[in-house]
Amino acid sequence: MFLKRITLLNEGVSKQQYPFSIPAIRSLRELDITKPVTFFVGENGSGKSTLLEGIADKCEFALGGGGRNNTYEVHASQSALGAYLRLSWLPKVTNGFFLRAETFYHFASHLDHLEHPGKYAAYGGQSLHDQSHGEAFLSLFLHRFNKKAIYLLDEPEAALSPARQLTFLRIMHDLTKSGNVQFIIATHSPILLGFPDATILQFDENGMSPIEYEMTAHYQITKYFLSHREKMLEDLFYDEK
Incomplete structure (x- = not known):
């Protein structure tokens, strides 16, 4: 573990202005990180991606996806929150990656436009565009995620089948057991x-x-659906009765 605490600097903040109008962001003071793996969960618009993006901004990672050395412009190239966050480290690390599922295509294109010959070495040896979406994600996880670093991932399951999500869990396990x-x-x-x-x-x-x-x-709805699929679909489709 490297990132120990996230602090929201409230000076000059308007609680009515986005993103501070989001309840989870508005209530944030200090967030202690105590485990090597931390998950943010919640409905769309609950602020989890906003906070993750703000952390990536403070890490100086490319906000369209990438690390500190990836410089390119996409629509999501600025964070409304990053300037108001303070990150506490022990020790400080500068290596890592911000994966943003919705802009991964742009990162793959950015990689293709780089000129140095070894640009694909950390991504399976070939263009990410020459792999399926899921294969490209796994190439990133298997080859780029391999040393002392912090990895910020926004909905990595977007391109992964359930079986590939299990593969990713194994990758996470193998990486985190090193403590790096x-x-x-x-x-x-x-x-x-x-x-x-x-x-x-x-x-x-x-x-x-x-x-x-x-x-x-996420767990309760999925478990109920798998155990009571017909009943749940009946209630969902025919609730007007």
């Missing part, structure tokens, strides 16, 4: 959330708070 890697992940995946001994932080209208895996809506 830290993950902070925003996700909707009940499979990824099952990673053992991780911190899960729930983002909702009440703010931000720790939650047990079995208490997350």
Whole structure:
């Protein structure tokens, strides 16, 4: 673990202005990170991606996706929150990667436009555009994620089948057991959330708070659907009756 604490600097902040109008962001003072793997969970718009992006901004990672050495412009090239965050490290690391599923195409294109001959060495030896979306994600995880670093991942399950999500869990396990890697992940995946001994932080209208895996809506809804599919679909489609 490297990143120990995230502090929101409230001076000059308007609580009515985005992103401070989001309950989870508005209520943030200090957030202690105590585990090598931390998950952010919550509904769309709950602030989990906003906070992850702000952390990436303070790490000086490319906000379209990438590390400190990736410089390119996409629509999501600025963070509204980063300037108001303070990160506390022990020790400070500068290596890492910000994965943003929705802009991964732009990162792959940026990589193609680089001129040095070894540009694909950390990505499976070939252009990410020459691989399927899921294969490209796994190439990144298998070859780029391999040394002392912090990895910030926004919905990494977006391109991964359930079986590939299990593969990713194994990659996370192999990396974290060395003690040299830290993950902070925003996700909707009940499979990824099952990673053992991780911190899960729930983002909702009440703010931000720790939650047990079995208490997350992601786990409960998925479990109920798999056990009572016909009943759930009947209630969903024919509730007007």
